Amino acid sequence: xxxxxxxxxxxxGFELKGLExxxxxxxxxxxxxxxxxSKGDFILQTINQNVFPxxxxxxxxxxxxxxxxxxxxxxxFFVYPIKxxxxxxxxxxxxxxxxxxxxxxxxxAKTVVRNASEAFEAAKQFGIFTKLLSEFETNKxxxxxxxxxxLALRYHQFEEALxxxxxxxxxxxxxxxxxxxxxxxIVKTYQSILTNPDFKMRVTHHDTKISNVLFDENNKGICVxxxxxxxxxFFISDVxxxxxxxxxxxxxxxxxxDKINIRSEIYRAIVRGYADAMGDELSAxxxxxFFYAAQFMIYMQALRFLTDHLNSDCYYGxxxxxxxxVRASNQMKLLEKLQEKESVLK
Numbered sequence: 001x002x003x004x005x006x007x008x009x010x011x012x013g014f015e016l017k018g019l020e021x022x023x024x025x026x027x028x029x030x031x032x033x034x035x036x037x038s039k040g041d042f043i044l045q046t047i048n049q050n051v052f053p054x055x056x057x058x059x060x061x062x063x064x065x066x067x068x069x070x071x072x073x074x075x076x077f078f079v080y081p082i083k084x085x086x087x088x089x090x091x092x093x094x095x096x097x098x099x100x101x102x103x104x105x106x107x108x109a110k111t112v113v114r115n116a117s118e119a120f121e122a123a124k125q126f127g128i129f130t131k132l133l134s135e136f137e138t139n140k141x142x143x144x145x146x147x148x149x150x151l152a153l154r155y156h157q158f159e160e161a162l163x164x165x166x167x168x169x170x171x172x173x174x175x176x177x178x179x180x181x182x183x184x185x186i187v188k189t190y191q192s193i194l195t196n197p198d199f200k201m202r203v204t205h206h207d208t209k210i211s212n213v214l215f216d217e218n219n220k221g222i223c224v225x226x227x228x229x230x231x232x233x234f235f236i237s238d239v240x241x242x243x244x245x246x247x248x249x250x251x252x253x254x255x256x257x258d259k260i261n262i263r264s265e266i267y268r269a270i271v272r273g274y275a276d277a278m279g280d281e282l283s284a285x286x287x288x289x290f291f292y293a294a295q296f297m298i299y300m301q302a303l304r305f306l307t308d309h310l311n312s313d314c315y316y317g318x319x320x321x322x323x324x325x326v327r328a329s330n331q332m333k334l335l336e337k338l339q340e341k342e343s344v345l346k
Contacts, residue, residue, distance in 0.1 A: 041103035057142035116269035121221035127277025133203035138232035165310030198285035204233030240297030302331035
């Protein structure tokens with residue numbers, strides 16, 4: 001990542017003498033450093049403007065939600081960004097936006113879910129966060145990534161790729177294309193949710209992977225972090241993303257599909273942790289859609305990977321030929337495994 005410009009450090013009041021900086025974390029979107037100084041330890045990040053073209057919106061959302069929680073639930077642990085010496089939420093230098101957070105002493109993040117206890121704690125933290133913000137007016141949130149989880153749009157983009165995408169890739173992908181089409185009922189269910197009054201639009205994290213929860217020394221959840229994708233949404237986005245990224249012991253990059261399976265105990269832990277935290281905030285109808293949430297997110301990610309493959313990897317890119325085809329196939333196998341367990345899990 002290289003070293004941090006001295007102008008950035010000065011903007012936050014750091015003295016360069018004795019300051020230690022090191023790359024931190026495993027995030028793929030934003031560059032992150034850990035700073036050790038006489039004032040304490042901190043986390044400094046750049047914001048990837050290729051993904052988030054309007055970083056000011058992120059800052060506005062975090063400040064609005066943080067102020068609400070501070071006023072109404074002061075006991076909730078919320079990681080506020082630290083302002084610059086001239087009271088700005090971010091610092092702009094050399095065509096990049098920087099932001100600073102306090103490092104939470106005694107905390108750690110995880111990259112993979114190893115057991116049901118970790119899944120429960122993470123789901124509980126995301127549930128608590130959304131529950132506390134149940135009275136927050138969602139129209140006050142900026143949409144940092146418009147249509148991020150709009151499944152109907154993702155399916156439309158897939159259909160367009162079938163017309164204008166690479167002809168050879170389309171021909172070679174006939175089997176998985178048919179699988180996608182055969183499961184388009186998942187899209188119809190999503191469209192029905194959009195007009196169902198039993199589904200509430202809430203403050204939703206939208207990126208609930210395990211690394212976005214801080215744990216203490218006893219592996220108990222402390223809080224959620226990384227609020228760049230904080231937007232109005234339905235609970236199926238947060239639960240679905242947990243299901244997609246927690247249930248399988250291997251990642252979406254795994255080429256050996258024999259390793260793909262659904263860990264039932266993790267599924268139950270997600271449902272229990274999130275539902276317990278949300279309490280009566282979830283409607284009776286919403287409670288019936290936990291299994292659908294998993295289908296929703298796995299299917300949407302398969303759609304996105306396959307669409308990008310057909311469009312010659314213009315969005316995600318590819319480190320090797322056919323990487324997005326592998327990812328799409330991986331996710332469709334995961335969906336298949338999930339559907340095989342539907343009667344047991346529901």
